Structures are given as structure tokens and as C-alpha cells.
Amino acid sequence: MRRAQRTELLYALMFIAPFLLYLLIFHGFAFARAVYFSLTDKGLFNTPHFVGLRNYAYLIQDDRFLLALQHSIAYTLVVTVIQTFLALALAAVLNQRLKGITFFRTVYYVPSILSSAAVTVIAIWFFQKTGFLNNLLAWVSAYAPILLTLGGLFILAQGVQVGWERSRGLPVAPTDPALATVSLLVALVLTWVLSATGLVTARPMTEPTLAWLSETNSFLGIPIPLWAIMMLNIFTTIPTLMLIFLAGLQDVPKSIYEAAAIDGANPIQQFFRITVPMLRPVTFLVVTLSLIGTLQMYDQVALMGNAASLDSIIVLAYFVYNNVFNSNVPGNVGIASAAALVLALLTFAIVGLQRLLGISEKSY
Amino acid sequence: MATQTISPKRTLDERFLARQRWARAGWVYGTMxxxxxxxxxxxxxxxxxxxxxxxxxxxxxYTFPQIMPHNWAEAWRLGELGAGNPWLGGFKPGAQVPFEVSYFVPEGTEPVSPSVTVPTRRAGAGIGAVLEEVQASQYAKVSPVAEAGRSPAVLDGQQGQIVRYRFTITYPGTGPTAPRLPLDVEAPLSQRFYSATLDPNRLERRGRVASWDSATPGFFGYTFRNYVRVFNEARNPNTGQSLFLRWIFNSFVVSLSAVLxxxxFASLAGYALARMYLPGKNLIFGAIILLLAVPAQVTFISNxxxxxxxxxxxxIWGLVIWIGIDMARVFLMKQFFENIPREIEEAALIDGANPLVTFFRVILPMATPALGALTILTFQGVWNEFFKAQVVLAAQQDSYTLPLGLSFFRNAYGQVGDWGLMLASAFLSMIPVVILFVVFQRYFVEGVSTSALKG
Structure with missing residues (x-):
């Protein structure tokens, strides 16, 4: 080895040594030790004894673990599906060259930069029995007659206009924006007249009944408090995913849309026939990020504390923590490690699937 | 086909399309x-x-006393009168505070002066309840209540009159300064509270009793009362130090240390991986890719x-060490260094400078944009870190960072439902990141879209 090369190697080692040391201790060693602990009866203070796969066998029979696993999987699937779809739809709407669009994108990004702790505290207030969400729902249901009138009149006016234009031989789409503006104005005026004359009136606001977080019922097999956390997660993650989609949309040539428009494809057809297929690689990335992120969700559950009953919101990540620090049998490190490895395995499966399908940056 | 039928009406068509464009822009802005x-x-x-x-x-x-400008002005003035402090108010020796309340008295009833008391109130709910504070009730003297005028009025369809009463609260002699001046005004059964110098914090018993947390609050003490309480009510029982201030300090120390x-170290490691002779680089990459996918729930036990x-x-140093050097940041720096021209460092090396000097004198100054992004993303990430903080710091209240403090507040005040304080603490904890975001939004938004696509 040349002297110069040896010096460079020496310096390179010096440069990277702190990082390698950190990586080895806090990630490599920690990972290996978790695998080892999962095969022992390690508690917080004892010396571990090898017990084979007993911890895993215990987990399969532990009701709470199965509940956590079930919640985690349901949570991951529901949140990923909903937020991916909504983020894509929003990105498609926002993919316009308009003045001020950067301002709006910045504004939408705000919920995702804030700490999960602060956002969760606000969310718990939001979901209280007399919190803002129930206020909003009560308001909407009280004003439902007026809102429904408005919607109905809008559709009616739009239908009449589109029919009229078509009878004149103009090929307008049912979603024609210019006509929709007129329809909206007409509907607003008519609704105002109807409510001013007292023909359509709001109902009195009702007292709230649904206490989201202390509810013990389930909806579609998922406890209502967990639905509340799902809503929170979707709300804070959509902006990030939307920005990734927007970055992907920049690469879809505008000419494709123009060609489709000339061929008479309406915006909805354009969305499903052009946007969705062209964005497949980005969608795949978003889904992977989303699956991993939701699978490891911890903060929101931990911050809920006693606002919701543990069995209604427990997920894998919290199960692990709970077994080390909060359990009745304190410091069940062996079982916690085994559960954590189940979580890791699920994560690896998702990452592996992504690599296996060979979706990488080269695809687009 | 469709275009053929309307192609003769060319000008109409153009106008139609222009109108459609405008309308579409309108709908898009509306949606946004x-x-x-x-x-x-x-x-x-x-x-x-x-x-x-x-x-x-x-x-x-959506409108309530705390956001009414006339209350801001009065709170300011009363704070000045009570303690010479228009921001936070208080009650100090020599203070003379004139106060006016008015009651609606229905027709046929004779107005009776309300009774005015300065009650003794505990500092707050939750952990604040154990705090001892100087009570204004021990020092305040209330002058006799005098009637100041009557005017006929109709309230909720009921005939009657509005009667105004005036009184003065004084602090004679000497004594300590009280942080606030609680006030209760109670009228007989038939009368209803109508208005006052300062809108009361609570109305009880069907509007007969009006109650103020402080009659001399000052602007912050009235409008941002919950925010002031966050700092004042949660204190270390032994030292009396404000816990929230301490947590802010801890959060800054942890975040800035992690940034540093x-x-x-992330730029040093990134540089070594990008540019230097180092066998086994691929092994390190492989390890990073694998370990990046390991959830924190797996590694936290050993750590x-x-x-x-x-x-x-x-x-807090335990937390700083665990947060350590972020693998994703090392990647960011590596990618940046791969894109700078080799000639520059070669020139420096030929000049005889050793790699360490070259790195700090030549390479790092060129990396300012990447270092900016690294600073901001790291600060934001660490400021918001909850899980690691909980594992390391849970036992030591004085060492909490803000997210952990919020969780503590949630448990301490959630029982008594003191949401004013919890929401206020949540908003206070957001301020630094929001400021950072407003100033450096470019880094955040671009960071997300590009790093995610490259990942």
C-alpha cells in the first residue's frame, strides 16, 4: 500500500469513526441484543437465561398482544389506503400552474412539521365530548336542511344549464366550471331567499352524545378511539404525501393531458387513465413510506394516556414499551423484545417487498 | 366530431374557452x-x-371576552392601576382600583346593591393546587358600593332598568405584592348581571354572581391568562422553579447539541464515504440500509x-447521545459531497494541507446549503422527538423536554379537565419550529419532496 493511500485511509477512519461507533453501539449492537433478549427471560435487572422460543409462544397466546397486532394491521391498512388516495386526489387538484400555489402548498405543510405531542394534545381536545368536532357535527346536522337545499339547487341548476347548452349543440361537460359558477350563484341566492322567507330553516343544535375517546364500541371491528387516532394521523400525513405526489406529477408531460382533452376525456377520466398509471412508481414509494410509518405509530397512543382505555388503542409499538416500563410485571424485556421483533419483521417484509418488485428511482 | 360542429363559430368558441379557463381557476382557488x-x-x-x-x-x-379589544384596553389600564404593570397586572401596596358593574333589575323590584368580595383562591388545578401564593384577600379593602345611575331598558322582552354600581378596591398600608386580585360580585336573586368595567371570567347562579380571576389582570394576564399560567403554575415543589421554562431550556440544549x-460528525462521515479511500464502504452502506429499517422499538431496550x-x-446528555448521528443526515451529506468538483480538494491536497485542514477550510465552507438543510431538519426532528425522550428522561421531571412535558401536563391536568392550560402549553411548544418553518420553508418543502424521491 502506498504511503499516501495509507495516510488517506487513516484520515478516512478518523472521519468516520464517531459515526461508526454510534452506529455499532446504538443500532447494530442494540439490534443484536434485542434478538438475543427475545430468546431469554431478561427483565430490567436480572441476568438473562436462555429460554428458546418461549417468549414467542407466550405472545401467540397473549390476548393483549393479539389485540395490539390486530389493531396495528388494521390501522396500517386503513390509514395507508385512505391517506394515499386523498393525497393523490389533492395533488391532482393542486397540480396547476397558478399564481400563489406555492403559498398554499406551504400552508398545507404546517400540520406535518409540528410535534406529535402538541398535535395530539390538541387532537384530544378536539375529540372531547363537548370538543370542537362534536360542535362542528352538531352544527352541520342543525343546518343540514339548508345545506342540502343548497346542494340540491346547485345540482339542479347545473343540470338545467348543461341540458340547455347541449340542446344548442355545445358539447359541455357536466362539470363545466363556468356553468358551475353560475349554478353556485343561483343556488346561493335561492337558498338565501328560501331561508329568509322561512321555508327552509335550521334545526336547533342537539347535545353531543358521542365521546370519541372514551367510547367502548367498535365501528367496522375497529374501536372508535382508534378511529380518532386514524383521523389524526391521516390529517397530519396527507400534506407530506401530497408533496411527494406533486413532485412526481411535475414529471408527467402536460402534452398527454392536452391530447386526452382533445380526444374528449373529462377530468375524472384523465385522473384515472393518465395520472394514476403515470404515478405508479411514486405511489409505490408513498405506500411503502406510509405502511412503515403507520406500523410504527407510537406517540399518539402514548400521549392519549388515560384519555382512552388502553385496550381500545393499544398497538404493537406501544405494547413493546408497555411491557418494559408500564406493565404490572415490571420490565418484561424478553417478551417486549420478541414483540418488537415481530414489528421489525413486518417492517422488513414491507421494505423487502419494495426491493423485490424493483421499484427504485430509475423507474421514473 | 364535436369540434367540427362548432368550428364555424370560431370567435364564440374562443370566448367560451377563455370563460372556462377563468372559471376553472376560480374553482381551483376556491378548493385551495x-x-x-x-x-x-x-x-x-x-x-x-x-x-x-x-x-x-x-x-x-367564536367571540368571547378575551378577544374583545375593549377588554384588552381595560385589562391594560387595570393592570397599570393595580400594580403599575400593564402586561401582567397584580396588586401592590398603595393601589386604588375603581370598578363598575351594572345589573338588570326587572320592573317592580327595587334595586339592591350587590355584595363585593375579594375571595381567597388557590393558584390553580392539577399540580398548581399545592402552590402557595400571596393572597390579595388578606390586604384588599373594598369601599362601600355606591349606585352610579339608572337607565330604563328591555332585556329578553322584559321591562326593567339597568342600574350601575361603583366601588373602589384599595391596598392600604404596606405588604407584599399579590400576583392577582380575584373578585366576586353577587347580587340578590331577581337581578341579572349586565356589564362591568372588565368582562368577568365566569357567571354563576344564572347571572347573579360574576367572578373575575383577577380584577387587575393586565393585557397578558387577561387575554393570555392560560399562557401565563403555563409558566406560573407548574413549578418544581422543592426549588419553586418554573417547570415549563426549564423544559424550554432543555429542549433548546438537546436540539442545538444534536444539530452541532x-x-x-455527519458531514465528516458523509465526506469519508463520498470521497476518501476506505475499503468496505459497501459493507457500511448495507449496514445502514438494514439498520434504517429497524424500528426504534427494537433498539430502545438495549440503548x-x-x-x-x-x-x-x-x-438530557443521555438523550443527546442516543439521538447521536442520524444515518439519513450522513446520506444527505454524502450525496452533496459526491456532487462537488474534485479539482478543488486536489488543489488543496497538492498544496500540502492534510485532509482534516482541507475538510474544514475548503470543503465545509462550500457545503453551506446542505449544512443549512441539515441544521433545520435536525432541529425540527429533535425538537419534536417524543419516544426517545420518554425512555431516557421519564423519571426526572426537571430534565423533560417539551414533548414529554406536554405529556406530563396531559396526565396532570387531564383529570381535572384544565384544557386552557394544556392547549396553551401545546401552542407555546410549537413556536420555535413554526418560526423556523416560516423563515426556512424552502428547506422543509424541498427536503420532503426530493429526499423522499431519492430514497
């Missing part, structure tokens, strides 16, 4: 505005809630034990 309301609205209403005396009131009011560590062996549990 609606979405902005959707994403920001919850924070706006929660902020309103954080100013209220009762954030859980039903139905939710990542600035130096907790390591920090325990080092006696670093409950200390």
Missing part, C-alpha cells in the same frame, strides 16, 4: 382555500380555545440499558 381552512382551521379553533376560560364550552363561541453533533450503565438516565 377550502383545503387551507381544513388544514389550518383546527389549529385556529384550538388557539381560540386556548384563550378561553373554558375551552370545552358548548356550543363553541450532526453538523460536524436504555447502555445509558443506565453509563448513569445517563434522566439526564
Amino acid at each position: 382555500l377550502a383545503l387551507a381552512v381544513l388544514f389550518i382551521g383546527p389549529f385556529y379553533v384550538a388557539f381560540l380555545g386556548s384563550l378561553k376560560d373554558n375551552p370545552l364550552e358548548y356550543p363553541f363561541r 453533533i450532526n453538523l460536524v 436504555y440499558l447502555v445509558l443506565r450503565d453509563l448513569n445517563l438516565l434522566g439526564m
Whole structure:
């Protein structure tokens, strides 16, 4: 080895040594030790004894673990599906060259930069029995007659206009924006007249009944408090995913849309026939990020504390923590490690699937 | 086909399309505005809630005493009168505070002067309840209540009159300064509270009793009362030090230390991986890719034990060490260094400078944009870190960072439903990141879209 090369190697080692040391201790060693602990009866203070796969066998029979696993999987699937779809739809709407669009994108990004702790505290207030969400729902249901009138009149006016234009031989789409503006104005005026004359009136606001977080019922097999956390997660993650989609949309040539428009494809057809297929690689990335992120969700559950009953919101990540620090049998490190490895395995499966399908940056 | 039928009417067609473009832009802006309301609205209403005396009131009011400008002016003036402090108010010796209340008296009843008391109130709910504070009730003297005028009025369809009463609260002699001057004004059964110099914090017993947390609040003490309480009510029982101030300090120390560590070591490691002769680079990459996918829930047990062996549990330095050097930041720096021209460092090396000098004198100054992004992303990430902080610091209240402090507040005040304080603390904890975001939004937004696509 040349002297110069040896010096460079020496310096390179010096440069990277702190990082390698950190990586080895806090990630490599920690990972290996978790695998080892999962095969022992390690508690917080004892010396571990090898017990084979007993911890895993215990987990399969532990009701709470199965509940956590079930919640985690349901949570991951529901949140990923909903937020991916909504983020894509929003990105498609926002993919316009308009003045001020950067301002709006910045504004939408705000919920995702804030700490999960602060956002969760606000969310718990939001979901209280007399919190803002129930206020909003009560308001909407009280004003439902007026809102429904408005919607109905809008559709009616739009239908009449589109029919009229078509009878004149103009090929307008049912979603024609210019006509929709007129329809909206007409509907607003008519609704105002109807409510001013007292023909359509709001109902009195009702007292709230649904206490989201202390509810013990389930909806579609998922406890209502967990639905509340799902809503929170979707709300804070959509902006990030939307920005990734927007970055992907920049690469879809505008000419494709123009060609489709000339061929008479309406915006909805354009969305499903052009946007969705062209964005497949980005969608795949978003889904992977989303699956991993939701699978490891911890903060929101931990911050809920006693606002919701543990069995209604427990997920894998919290199960692990709970077994080390909060359990009745304190410091069940062996079982916690085994559960954590189940979580890791699920994560690896998702990452592996992504690599296996060979979706990488080269695809687009 | 369709285009053929209308092609003769060329000008009409053009106008039709132009109109359509305008209308579409209008709908898009409308949608964007609606979405902005959707994403920001919850924070706006929660902020309103954080100013209220009762954030859980039903139905939710969008206007309430704390956001009325006339109350701001009065709170300022009263704070000045009570303690010479228009911001935070108080009650100090020599103070003379004139106060006026008015009651609606229905027809046929003779007005009776309300009784005015300065009650003794505890500092607050939750952990604040154990605090001893100077009570204004021990020093305040209330002058006799005098009638100041009557005017006929109709209230809720009921005939009657509005009667105004005046009294003065004084602090004769000497004594300590009280942080606030609680006030209760109670009228006989038939009379209803109508108005006062300063809108009361609570109305009880069907509007007969009006109650103020402080009659001399000052501007912050009235409008941002919950925010002031966050600092004042949660204190270390032994030292009397404000816990929230301490947590802010801890959060800054942890975040800035992590930024500094990542600035130096992540860029050093990134440079070594990008440019230097180092066998086994691929092995390191492989390890990073694998370990990046390992959830923190797997590694935290061992890390907790390591920090325990080092006696670093409950200390913010333990948290700083665990947060350490972020693998994603090393990647960021590596990618940046791969894109700078080789000639520059070669020139420096030929000049005889050793790699360390070259790195700090030549390479690092060129990396300012990447270092900027690294600083901001690291600060934001660490400022918001909850899980690691909980594992390391849970046992030591004085060492909490803000997210952990919020969780502590949630448990301490959630029982008594003191949402004003909890919401206020949540908003206070957001301020640094929001400022950072407003100033450096480019880094955040671009960071997300590009790093995610490259990942």
C-alpha cells in the first residue's frame, strides 16, 4: 500500500469513526441484543437465561398482544389506503400552474412539521365530548336542511344549464366550471331567499352524545378511539404525501393531458387513465413510506394516556414499551423484545417487498 | 366530431374557452382555500380555545371576552392601576382600583346593591393546587358600593332598568405584592348581571354572581391568562422553579447539541464515504440500509440499558447521545459531497494541507446549503422527538423536554379537565419550529419532496 493511500485511509477512519461507533453501539449492537433478549427471560435487572422460543409462544397466546397486532394491521391498512388516495386526489387538484400555489402548498405543510405531542394534545381536545368536532357535527346536522337545499339547487341548476347548452349543440361537460359558477350563484341566492322567507330553516343544535375517546364500541371491528387516532394521523400525513405526489406529477408531460382533452376525456377520466398509471412508481414509494410509518405509530397512543382505555388503542409499538416500563410485571424485556421483533419483521417484509418488485428511482 | 360542429363559430368558441379557463381557476382557488381552512382551521379553533376560560364550552363561541379589544384596553389600564404593570397586572401596596358593574333589575323590584368580595383562591388545578401564593384577600379593602345611575331598558322582552354600581378596591398600608386580585360580585336573586368595567371570567347562579380571576389582570394576564399560567403554575415543589421554562431550556440544549453533533460528525462521515479511500464502504452502506429499517422499538431496550450503565438516565446528555448521528443526515451529506468538483480538494491536497485542514477550510465552507438543510431538519426532528425522550428522561421531571412535558401536563391536568392550560402549553411548544418553518420553508418543502424521491 502506498504511503499516501495509507495516510488517506487513516484520515478516512478518523472521519468516520464517531459515526461508526454510534452506529455499532446504538443500532447494530442494540439490534443484536434485542434478538438475543427475545430468546431469554431478561427483565430490567436480572441476568438473562436462555429460554428458546418461549417468549414467542407466550405472545401467540397473549390476548393483549393479539389485540395490539390486530389493531396495528388494521390501522396500517386503513390509514395507508385512505391517506394515499386523498393525497393523490389533492395533488391532482393542486397540480396547476397558478399564481400563489406555492403559498398554499406551504400552508398545507404546517400540520406535518409540528410535534406529535402538541398535535395530539390538541387532537384530544378536539375529540372531547363537548370538543370542537362534536360542535362542528352538531352544527352541520342543525343546518343540514339548508345545506342540502343548497346542494340540491346547485345540482339542479347545473343540470338545467348543461341540458340547455347541449340542446344548442355545445358539447359541455357536466362539470363545466363556468356553468358551475353560475349554478353556485343561483343556488346561493335561492337558498338565501328560501331561508329568509322561512321555508327552509335550521334545526336547533342537539347535545353531543358521542365521546370519541372514551367510547367502548367498535365501528367496522375497529374501536372508535382508534378511529380518532386514524383521523389524526391521516390529517397530519396527507400534506407530506401530497408533496411527494406533486413532485412526481411535475414529471408527467402536460402534452398527454392536452391530447386526452382533445380526444374528449373529462377530468375524472384523465385522473384515472393518465395520472394514476403515470404515478405508479411514486405511489409505490408513498405506500411503502406510509405502511412503515403507520406500523410504527407510537406517540399518539402514548400521549392519549388515560384519555382512552388502553385496550381500545393499544398497538404493537406501544405494547413493546408497555411491557418494559408500564406493565404490572415490571420490565418484561424478553417478551417486549420478541414483540418488537415481530414489528421489525413486518417492517422488513414491507421494505423487502419494495426491493423485490424493483421499484427504485430509475423507474421514473 | 364535436369540434367540427362548432368550428364555424370560431370567435364564440374562443370566448367560451377563455370563460372556462377563468372559471376553472376560480374553482381551483376556491378548493385551495377550502383545503387551507381544513388544514389550518383546527389549529385556529384550538388557539381560540386556548384563550378561553373554558375551552370545552358548548356550543363553541367564536367571540368571547378575551378577544374583545375593549377588554384588552381595560385589562391594560387595570393592570397599570393595580400594580403599575400593564402586561401582567397584580396588586401592590398603595393601589386604588375603581370598578363598575351594572345589573338588570326587572320592573317592580327595587334595586339592591350587590355584595363585593375579594375571595381567597388557590393558584390553580392539577399540580398548581399545592402552590402557595400571596393572597390579595388578606390586604384588599373594598369601599362601600355606591349606585352610579339608572337607565330604563328591555332585556329578553322584559321591562326593567339597568342600574350601575361603583366601588373602589384599595391596598392600604404596606405588604407584599399579590400576583392577582380575584373578585366576586353577587347580587340578590331577581337581578341579572349586565356589564362591568372588565368582562368577568365566569357567571354563576344564572347571572347573579360574576367572578373575575383577577380584577387587575393586565393585557397578558387577561387575554393570555392560560399562557401565563403555563409558566406560573407548574413549578418544581422543592426549588419553586418554573417547570415549563426549564423544559424550554432543555429542549433548546438537546436540539442545538444534536444539530452541532450532526453538523460536524455527519458531514465528516458523509465526506469519508463520498470521497476518501476506505475499503468496505459497501459493507457500511448495507449496514445502514438494514439498520434504517429497524424500528426504534427494537433498539430502545438495549440503548436504555447502555445509558443506565453509563448513569445517563434522566439526564438530557443521555438523550443527546442516543439521538447521536442520524444515518439519513450522513446520506444527505454524502450525496452533496459526491456532487462537488474534485479539482478543488486536489488543489488543496497538492498544496500540502492534510485532509482534516482541507475538510474544514475548503470543503465545509462550500457545503453551506446542505449544512443549512441539515441544521433545520435536525432541529425540527429533535425538537419534536417524543419516544426517545420518554425512555431516557421519564423519571426526572426537571430534565423533560417539551414533548414529554406536554405529556406530563396531559396526565396532570387531564383529570381535572384544565384544557386552557394544556392547549396553551401545546401552542407555546410549537413556536420555535413554526418560526423556523416560516423563515426556512424552502428547506422543509424541498427536503420532503426530493429526499423522499431519492430514497
